[in-house]
Amino acid sequence: MEEIQNTNPAEIVASIDHLLARILSLLPLKSLLRFKSVSKDWLSLLTNPLFCNLHYPNPNPAVGLFLPSADDHQLFDYVPFSAKESTSPPFRKPEFIDDISGVRILQSCNGLLLCCSVDRYYVYNPTTNSCSELPKPDERTGILNGISLGFDPVKSRHYDVVCVWSLQVDCSDNSQFLIGIYSSETRSWRLCGDPFAAMVNFDKGVYWNGAIHWLGIGEGESLYFNIDNQVLDKMPMLPLRYHRNSRSDYFFGQSCGHLHFIETPCSTIQFDVYEMKRDYSEWFVKYQVNLTPVVAANREMIWGHINPMGWYNLVFSVFTVVCGEHEEDSFLVLQSPKKII
Known part of the structure; x- marks a missing residue:
């Protein structure tokens, strides 16, 4: 007991991993990035998947968008989903690739980014600023038709x-x-x-x-x-009203443990958000969307004239579906001319 009484309270807390993890889990991401340089013990704690689960009780939350910059194809802009979140991105230009042709982000998967530059592929973690180049597979296998990242922390x-x-x-x-x-x-x-x-x-x-x-x-x-x-x-087959060959305008992606599909023909202002059951038994309608108030406030989404039945042609695409911790926290991100909604 004498040793504990003579010890600084902060040192006591720092020596108890589960208590330290609980305190650090309350801090914003920007602070955690800085604290990784405090010590090797803190770095190990903050990069542990168990801590990630503690910091984000909602599995694999989406916090923002990386978008190719309109000014420079080698730069990326960042759009946070929360007004409380910093608009400063983890990176604007991936420094791990020295290539004049730049880098493309092919896929985001639970905090990791699958990137490519010409014929080289990388997995990049913007939180830790670490990158791994994938070894090239045997080219005699065939022609590469698709590449996808799978990661569940x-x-x-x-x-x-x-x-x-x-x-x-x-x-x-x-x-x-x-x-x-x-x-x-x-x-x-x-x-x-x-x-x-x-x-x-x-x-x-x-x-x-x-x-x-x-x-x-x-x-x-x-x-x-x-x-x-x-x-x-x-x-399972998608229960769509439209012919399957009309899938030129659609969204297909996952958010926080949910798989979604949306078909958005340019002539409709209402559409359904389908979700897959985890046992793969069927697709079901999770949300019904009506964009009337959105289009009324963003007239640039209208292309051509308006007929008596409503908006004739709309110019937009579904960028992503974001599931919140509660139903009322879920939202759509739309891309329209010169604007993210």
């Missing part, structure tokens, strides 16, 4: 990158594909399963529920690939 600090190769040059209905996985734990590629036929947009994979998901093209089946089990399976 609740399950593991390691990530996986799923590649889909086309085994033939043409894109006919009988095209054969092969899946490969890169693991950050083993730092190696491995091929999974046998070649398969598909009519799928492998260029836009979405990670959710431990799997990468792809939408079918035309009459093709939508597929998902479970990374842990290495099983490829079909997704």
